[in-house]
Amino acid sequence: MRLGLAANRRHHASADAALFRWLRASGAGLRELGVGLHAVGRTYDAVIRHRALDGYAGLVRYPYGREGGLMKLVAEVVGLGEGRTLDGAVYLIDPVDPSSIFPEAVALKRQCVIQGKPFLSTVASARDWVESERLHAGRAPDAGADALHAFDGQTLALIAHDAMKPQMLEFADRHFELLSRFQTRIATGTTGQRLNELAWRRGWPQGQDWAQRFQSGPLGGDAQIADRVLDGRCQRAVFFEDPHVARQHEADIQLLERAVTTVTDTVACLTSPAVADRWAQAAARRAAMV
Template identity: 75%
Template sequence: MRLGLAANQLHHAHADAALFRWLRACEAGIRELELGLHAVGRTYDAILRSGHLEGYAPLRRYPYGREGGLMKLVAEVVGLDGGRTLDGAIYLIDPVDPSSIFPEAVALKRQCVIHGKPFVSTVASARDWIEAERIHAGLAPDPAADVFHALESQTVALIAHDAMKPDMLAFADAAFDVLSRYARRIATGTTGQQLNELAWGRGWPRDTPWVERYRSGPMGGDAQIADLVLERRCQRAIFFEDPQVARQHEADIQLLERAVTTRTDEAVCITSPRVAARWVEAVRRRTAKR
């Protein structure tokens, strides 16, 4: 498996920056998985200086961003001739860095979502993804990742754009056992109502909502959930986006995405049904191993 890797400047600017916190937590797992990391110039240079992944052959250097490094990652997520294809991307985002909204940065996420590949934008998401892949590879659970599996004390947000609501309902139905373990489930307006009807149809008590409904996205629901993320009261957002349509409440959606990247060590975000389904299966396998 091969992933593109980039980090905004803040995230590799000092020894305890986000990129290095992730590597300290996950270097062993990266090596176990023999994960190919195709790192944009400054990110690669920072890893080399740090001493992490020393002698690790699957770490490859791409050009600097200004020389097209991030653009090359986008093209390889889509897929190119000669086997130049990436299976997803880790892009540790500083939400106040202007480069995080450059066209190539936006396109990287969009193409990952379109092609059902992981787009990982926080330290928490990167640690969670490595653990899921370790479990799929048959490795023993890492106790340091237990924090991401303490579902009974956590909150999950379930959000879907209109075109993706059927996908969210199908996902929730297939993952009902795992999602029901959460202490609290939250959703924006229409999605929340549909999820409650699904749960009641499965035997959930009709006098108890399965999800707590916030306002619809255009009426501020995304902003309400963003506040919960910022307050560390929501640990995971499963956000099925429709990348094919213009969104009238784009600013609200960006607000939620910005909140997630602001809480980089605590907030996990999953952006496609395929990645979400793989995460659920990893949760089940990891629980069975305990």
């Protein structure tokens, strides 16, 4: 497996920055799995300077961002043949860093979503991805990831834009038992109503909401969920975004995404059906093992 790797300046500026918190937590798993990390210039330099992955042959240097390093990651997420195709990207975003909204940064996320590959923009997401891949590889659960899987004390947000609502319902149907383990599920208006109807068909008590409904996205539902994220009342988001259409409430969508990256250590986000399915399969396997 190969992942692109980038982090905004704040996230690699000191020894306790987000990039190094992730590498300390996940370094052993990355080595176990032999994950190639194709790191943009400054991020690579910071990893070397702080000796965060000493002796790791899988760390590969790309040009600085100003020299096209992030653009190269975007092209390789799309795929350029053997040796030049990435399986996803870790991009630890500082939401107040202007470079986080440069075209190549936006395109990196968009192409990961389109290609059905993980886009890991928070420490929690990147940590969770390593644990999921370890489980798929037949490894025993890492006790250090237990908090991420304590679903009975967590809130899960389920959000899908119009064209993706059928896929969200299919995802919830396939993994209903796992998702029902969360203490609370929340959703924007129409998605929440359809999820509740699905739950009632599956035997959930009639009239009892399976998913707590907020406003629809255009009427502020994304902002309401962002508030929960910022207050530490939502720990995971499954966010099926349609990357192909312009939306009048784009600012609200960006608000939710910025909220997730603001609390980078505590919220994991899954950005496409394929990525969410793979996570759910690993989470169910883990639950059966612990």
